[in-house]
Amino acid sequence: MIAAVLLWVQVRRLLKTNGGNWGADRSRLGFSNYGSCVDTQGWGRGVTTAGYGNVTGNNPNNKNEWYTNSFSGTSSASPIVTGTVACLQGIQKAAGRAMLTPRRARQLLRSTGSAQQAGANPVSQRIGRRPDLRALVRATASRRPWCGVQFNGSVPRNATRRWFTHSWPDHYHVIWTVVPTAPAIDGSAQIEFKVKTTRQAFGLIKYYIEIKNLKNYTVNVQARYCVVAS
Known part of the structure; x- marks a missing residue:
């Protein structure tokens, strides 16, 4: 899932982290790319992590105690964003909810988190928001499944009819039922149905509900939906 998300991860400025002054928090570093297609940002300077050895523990010869406090660029920003999304997907799975689609993950990252700030470069040079896992969890947990009736109709004896319903967001997980x-x-089955789909436009899905009457008399039907995740 993480590879599929294809997020544009950008570097950011940190405020006096590890002794360095990188400018205003959450502002764009000079070497970061930017633009309207950018979804979110991560730390881009002064990050502490394992390896390299410019910071060591009590035993400098023990590679298990080698660290660095100057990790930077997309190498440091990417794990912050991908780790956040991985945690969120794990929470979704543990709660029995559907996994987020790449499009929905990007929408959530754009609508939550800490806003970009101006520094040496203006906010108009967009690098997106810094992820906030708590806010993301609240946003996904607040969306409960909802169900309803899409249409009522009738199918003549031994006939097949097809209805369609359009402009469903492609990040919705929809279950269809026809009764x-x-x-x-009380007897043998009266109808059978099939659900077919097409991508109507960017971000939108059209569903075709095909219903077959198995009897030699007219049967009235009702098509119901349940959105289990959005």
Whole structure:
């Protein structure tokens, strides 16, 4: 999932981190690219991590105690963003909710988090927001499944009819069900149905509901949906 998200991860300025003054927090570093297509940002200077050895523990000869406090660039920014998304997907899975699509993950990252600030470079040079995992969890947990009736209709005897419903956001996880509503006869199956889809436009899905009447009398039907994640 993380590779599929394809986020534009950008570097940022940190405020006096590890002794360095990188300018205003969450502002664009001079070497960072930017633009309207950028989704989110991560730390880009003065990051402490394992390896390299310019900071060591009690035993400088023990490579298990080698660290650095000057990790930077997309090498430091990327793990912050991908780690946040990985945590969020794990929370979704543990809660029994559907996994986020790449499009939905980008939408959430753009709509939550800490806003970019101006520094040596203006906010108009967009690098996006810094992820906030708590805010992301609240945003996803607040979206409960909802269900409803899309349409009612009738299918003549031994016939097949098709309806369509359009402009569903492609990050919705939709379950469709069709049930007979009349006549009430206890016996063998009255109908069968198929659901087909097409990508109507960028970000939008159209569903085709095809219903076949298995009987030699008219059957009334109702098509129901349930959005289990959005």
